[in-house]
Amino acid sequence: MERDVSYSIYEKLASKYGMSIEQAKANCDNMEKMAQEVGLDFRFDLQKLTNTFDAHRLVMYAKTQGLMHEMTERILRAYYTEGKHIGDHATLITLADDVGLDSNATEAMLASTDFSDTVRQDEKQADQYNIRSIPFFLVNKKYGISGAQPTEAFVQSLEQIIEQDGLRVTQPGISCDEDGCDIPEK
Incomplete structure (x- = not known):
């Protein structure tokens, strides 16, 4: 994408997903409401699309x-x-x-x-994981949870991942940052 863009987020979403501008606005309104519920203030009407x-x-x-x-x-x-x-x-x-x-x-x-x-390396890694939108959550470097979803959807996805991988976190002191998670030695 170029640095200076002449179209709105609504026009971009309508074109990308084959929907009307009204549908794109309704989807953005829904995301704004979901964000509000967790204390975030999204203003898609003000958003300036650009190369990031x-x-x-x-x-x-x-x-x-x-x-x-x-x-x-x-x-x-x-x-x-x-x-x-x-x-x-x-x-x-x-x-x-x-x-x-x-x-x-x-x-x-x-x-x-x-x-x-x-x-560029981050972009390549995102491509390897087939990440195409934000937000995107990668769990155990193999499970992806895409999009802004209700808390219940995340809980259900995480429960399925725990079940499939046999994970049980019982240790206190686990901390995570942009480089991953540190799990203390037993």
């Missing part, structure tokens, strides 16, 4: 500074709630500054190709 490659590079840069989660959250809020253009470098620099990254270093990184290989 540089935003992903910025998240990888933020990871090296210990601010990956903060940067990810800031970009997502800017995109889904505030209607900011997260393909625009000036916007990304401002967002990086918001979470405590150095503006000059961020600007230099965005002007370079730094972290491009890292993002």
Whole structure:
């Protein structure tokens, strides 16, 4: 996708899924309501579609500074709630500054190709897992749960995975982050 796009999320979804714009709006309204139920504020009417490659590079840069989660959250809020253009470098620099990254270093990184290989590798891995939309949850590197779904759907899917893989988590102290999960030794 190009950086500057002249069509709305509704037009993109209608074209991608072969539905009317009204159906796309209704689907987005439903997602907004589901998000509200868990305390998120999605505003698809404000969303500016763009190529997010540089935003992903910025998240990888933020990871090296210990601010990956903060940067990810800031970009997502800017995109889904505030209607900011997260393909625009000036916007990304401002967002990086918001979470405590150095503006000059961020600007230099965005002007370079730094972290491009890292993002391309992530894209290849997503392709290997057949990930085509967000949100997408990968469990045990073999089970995928796609889309914004009700809590009950996730619980049912996780129960099936636990049953199929014979998993039983009985240990306290398991922690997970962007690199996976650490399970303490017995």
